[in-house]
Amino acid sequence: MYLQQSQAEMLQLIEKLVNIDSGTYVKEGIDRVGAILKKEYEKLGFTVEVREEEKYGNNLIIQHKDAFDPKIILVAHMDTVFPLGTAAERPFRIEGDRAYGPGVVDMKSSQVELLYAIKALQQSGSESYKNMLIILNSDEEVGSPTSRPLIEEKSQGKEYALIMEPARKDGSLVSARRGGGSYTVIVKGKAAHSGIEPQKGRSAIEELAHKVIQLNALSDYEKGISVNVGLIEGGSSINTIPPIAIAHVDIRISEMHQAKYLEEKIKEICATTDVSGTQIILKGSISRPPMEKNKQTVSLLHLIEEVGKEIGLQVFDTATGGGSDASFTSATGVATVDGLGPVGGNAHSEDEYLEIKTLPERTLLLAKTIDRLSK
Numbered sequence: 001m002y003l004q005q006s007q008a009e010m011l012q013l014i015e016k017l018v019n020i021d022s023g024t025y026v027k028e029g030i031d032r033v034g035a036i037l038k039k040e041y042e043k044l045g046f047t048v049e050v051r052e053e054e055k056y057g058n059n060l061i062i063q064h065k066d067a068f069d070p071k072i073i074l075v076a077h078m079d080t081v082f083p084l085g086t087a088a089e090r091p092f093r094i095e096g097d098r099a100y101g102p103g104v105v106d107m108k109s110s111q112v113e114l115l116y117a118i119k120a121l122q123q124s125g126s127e128s129y130k131n132m133l134i135i136l137n138s139d140e141e142v143g144s145p146t147s148r149p150l151i152e153e154k155s156q157g158k159e160y161a162l163i164m165e166p167a168r169k170d171g172s173l174v175s176a177r178r179g180g181g182s183y184t185v186i187v188k189g190k191a192a193h194s195g196i197e198p199q200k201g202r203s204a205i206e207e208l209a210h211k212v213i214q215l216n217a218l219s220d221y222e223k224g225i226s227v228n229v230g231l232i233e234g235g236s237s238i239n240t241i242p243p244i245a246i247a248h249v250d251i252r253i254s255e256m257h258q259a260k261y262l263e264e265k266i267k268e269i270c271a272t273t274d275v276s277g278t279q280i281i282l283k284g285s286i287s288r289p290p291m292e293k294n295k296q297t298v299s300l301l302h303l304i305e306e307v308g309k310e311i312g313l314q315v316f317d318t319a320t321g322g323g324s325d326a327s328f329t330s331a332t333g334v335a336t337v338d339g340l341g342p343v344g345g346n347a348h349s350e351d352e353y354l355e356i357k358t359l360p361e362r363t364l365l366l367a368k369t370i371d372r373l374s375k
């Protein structure tokens, strides 16, 4: 397969996409990015179904017009974390071996890589591009509220999921991500003057203090469980028995079964009070499943490693704490590997960069992986 010579062309398209603001809340920009990509896919013989969204950008479902029951799902998000005006402030630029700009590696380069992987397959005479179902979604950076059900639905019956988040700085693919959620614990007590008749009050802060210790004690770092009361608020004045106290709790898990266990434990802790006369209201849930490095993922990784060897690219993998759409495909039981985009770093910051030379090699890795998975 060719590719080195397409690098300049790929960079041109990346520049065009980076210079359109497509923050999650910039619907118009995401839809413009979607329209450009739609045209590119149509040139390659693909059909693009546009799922219109009101608040967020439209989601796109793409497959070749001759595709028959594809077994590989690929997911690449079009939104970034940057607000309107960022692209004008610091547009796409190249310095040395790196390219910069909002969303350059997370993940506008991945969008272009995916397109060129299909081109490479078509030019090599392989028909494995008919084995792909692609979702370009609009809202990953805020937890995929509109695209999550779509991703879960389209994952049904698939054998493999390739998620196009960028590779890590050191080039690693991503084989595990932690899941999680958040809770709010609201304690209601009873106010009373702390000097005149404190015995008539019921301290919400005292009650919450008990709960904070019990909740944090659920953490088990070895098992990858973290329960962190990260924010507390409460009381009304220094000389009032506090009538209200609130805790905000962040939960992280590494394995699916931990969600149920923790949900039960948290409910249990908040079902009783240590300070009589107080009342607890619990809100929240563990909403994001973890991406587990299970058997399917390991064998998919092995296959990608082999493909890497063929093209002289050493492939590693790693676990990360942050979430992505990989959690959703993985939770439906599909063998999932993430981080298949080009290499770069400092995502979500002004210093976000793409390692330009990894564009052709990662495109080739993706194309050959798709080809191998289709045999």
Ligand SMILES: [Zn+2]
Residues within 6 Å of the ligand: 077, 106, 107, 140, 165, 166
């Ligand atoms: Zn991303």
